[in-house]
Amino acid sequence: MMYYMEDYNLSEQAIVHIELIFRQKDKKLFYEFHLEKPTHVTKSEFVNTERDLIIPLSVNEDSIGTPLPVMTSKGLITHINIDYDGKSIKFLDVIKNSAKLIRRGHKDNITSFDEGFKFYLLKDRIDFVLAVKILGANTINKIRYSLKGVVLSSVSDIAIDDIVLRKSGEKELIIRDGNIVYLTQNIKLIPLHKPVSKPLFVEYNNIGVIDIETYIAEDETNKVYALGFMTSEMSKPVIYYIDKDTLDSSKLILDFVNELMRPKYDKVKFYCNNLGGYDIVYILHVLLYYNDNNLENKYNMSGVLRNQNILKTSITRDKHGLTILDSYAMLPNKLRDLCRDFVESTIKSQFPYMFPTQDHFFYEGNLPLIEYYDNISYEEYEKMSVVIWSFKDETIRYLINDLLSLHQILTKANKQVFLDYNVDMTENITISGLALTLFLKDFYKKKYS
Incomplete structure (x- = not known):
């Protein structure tokens, strides 16, 4: 399969493979992307294939349907008459009027028929007209029209013994006894276009990161009690922690979002690890509730989804906007593993995920029991022993560590892509999109005609 051809015919075994590698010294971290032909038939494909069978299979024009009278002049059909429901229809005029709505040159814009065509009125769930032209002893073209002169479908049939080979657009069907026994479908892909090169630039420095921490409230819903953000222009992250007097999780998020919309x-461009599967749910819930209870100054939200997961969210208000992307879509791995892969100085720390409750927000005392931690050894737990342990201080320290780690990883990955390919990683939402950008920029040769 040559990449510069305009049309591709993919067999069931054909696989399109794109690979992007992030390097770190002698280590390689890579991700594979496969585009495979679906093994199931979609509803639309079933309906289209079923529609192809509505046209009679016979190549014997006498067994097709009720013939319609036509008039000819100078080798062309000038009149097609249909008596339908007590009315006389000049069907060729109907076809020409319908064709006015179709652009010139379209395959369905057919208004002229030579005297080799014959027309038949057929009865089905809806009545239709079939235009037929014999091309050879066993070959016949058939065009199916609605009574309003619109082309519904067209096929070419070749009869071989008790089998009919039917071609309909890019489909070829082998039909025996009225049943499809084999079907092939050519997949037509539009040609790829090489992107316009941008001027050389210094690596993108406006990368931001956000992170949130949640707890299970008394009503058994998850709510936010702490969150923070960091940008390339900041020396340390900014942390928001729930107010001791109000314990208002919604206000915490609104204050956070309003700050980022300055x-x-x-x-x-702000990144959040596992945005679509976790963090964005809490942010959007609060913003939607705000919009439902306020008539003015509402938040406008839009997003990019893949498999019901949100990859990108855009929030606008008062002519200012906030863009949040999912870093997991670009670097699909856990933050702790990414820290190891990129060998960062800031390593994801341990945190008692089962400890956060409304009663513990301002807890100070002994270190929580090991049962509150996840995937931690007794040796690691014993090293964390402290005289007085503060949940608020630990949460803030944990958030700062995560924000610093994710920011360093994204900055380093973007720098590597820029130095290797002169491409800004942040212009893409997913790693597969980045791989396609690199392919089009450096490896795609436009040679199709």
Whole structure:
């Protein structure tokens, strides 16, 4: 399969493979992407194939349907008459009027028929007209029209003994006894176009990261009690922690979002690890509730989804916007593993995920029991022993560590892509999109005609 051809015919075994490698010294971290032909038939494909069988299979024009009278002049059909429901229809005029709505040159814009064509009225769930032209002893073309002169489908049939080979567009069907026994479908892909090169630029410095921490409230819903953000222009993250007096999780999120929608952050692209599967749910829930209870100054939200997961969210208000992307879509791995892969100085720390409750937000005392931690050894737990352990301080320290780690990883990955390919990683949402950008930029040769 040559990449510069305009049309591709993919067999069931054909696989399109794109690979992107992030390097770190002698280590390689790579991801594979496969485009495979679906093994199931979609509803639309079933309906289209079923529609192909509505046209009679016979190549014997006498057994097709009720013939319609036509008039000819100078080798062309000038009149097609249909008596239908007590009315006389000049069907050729109907076809020409319908064709006015179709652009010139379209395959369905057929208004002229030579005297080799014959027309038949057929009865089905809806009545239709079949235009037929014999091309050879066993070959016949058939065009199916609605009574309003619209082309519904067209096929070419070749009869071989008790088998009919039917071609309909890019499909070829082998039919025996009225049943499809084999079907092939050519997949037509539009030609790829090489992107316009951008001027050389210094690596993108407006990368931001956000992270949130949640707890299970008394009503058994998850709510946010702490969150933070960091940008390339900041020396350390900014942390928001729930107010001791109000314990208002919604206000915490609104204050956070409103801060990020200030003009100074308009050009920053914020990343969140596992955005679509976790963090964005809590943010959007609060913003939607706000919109439902306020008539003015609402938040406008839009997103990019894949398999019901949100890859990108855009929030606008008062002519300012906030863009949040899922870092997992670009670097699909856990943050702790990414830290090891990129050998960062900031390593994801341990945190008692089962400890956060409304009663513990301002807890100070002994280190929580090991049961509150996840995937931690007794040796690691014993090293964390402290005289006085503060849940608030530990949460803030944990958030800062995660934000610093994710920011360093994204900055380093973007720098590597820029130095290797002169491409800004942040212009793409997913790693597969980045791989396609690199392919089009450096490896795609436009040679199709």
